[in-house]
Amino acid sequence: MNAPARRLLPLHAKVSSALTREASYEGLLPIARLERLRAVTVDGDGSLQVELQLRRDKTRVPKLEGRVRGELPVVCQRCLRPFQWPLDIAIDLRLVFNEDEESRVLKDSEPLLIEDDQVLFHAVVEEEVLLALPYAPRCEREDCEPG
Numbered sequence: 001m002n003a004p005a006r007r008l009l010p011l012h013a014k015v016s017s018a019l020t021r022e023a024s025y026e027g028l029l030p031i032a033r034l035e036r037l038r039a040v041t042v043d044g045d046g047s048l049q050v051e052l053q054l055r056r057d058k059t060r061v062p063k064l065e066g067r068v069r070g071e072l073p074v075v076c077q078r079c080l081r082p083f084q085w086p087l088d089i090a091i092d093l094r095l096v097f098n099e100d101e102e103s104r105v106l107k108d109s110e111p112l113l114i115e116d117d118q119v120l121f122h123a124v125v126e127e128e129v130l131l132a133l134p135y136a137p138r139c140e141r142e143d144c145e146p147g
């Protein structure tokens with residue numbers, strides 16, 4: 001464990017025991033493993049750097065929190081050239097365990113529905129990154145002009 005930055009993010013965790021331990025997870029998640037994200041990036045190269053923690057907040061609400069960083073190879077929608085879009089997002093999800101609860105908390109938090117006591121890290125990260133991606137990304141090159 002000398003090089004934690006090179007470790008891969010685990011696929012999933014058991015929610016009940018992770019919450020009790022306030023377990024943290026970190027590691028790399030290759031874009032190539034995320035089917036939907038790979039489809040919107042240029043060559044599916046690169047990795048996301050992920051840090052996640054399962055814990056209860058001060059009011060005992062179960063949360064999945066963390067951060068995802070990386071560079072996404074996307075095509076500039078103005079000059080149509082590929083560029084690296086810098087990603088740095090916070091994850092702040094409230095864990096819910098059935099659909100009633102999910103719709104109840106929707107007003108003031110972003111729910112994550114947990115089934116079979118499992119949290120699927122790759123799917124969660126992919127969803128959050130897709131939500132953060134701009135609809136029409138643009139590079140910041142000086143010569144960026146409609147291509």
Ligand SMILES: [Zn+2]
Pocket residue numbers: 076077078079080081138139140141144145
């Ligand atoms: Zn451009």
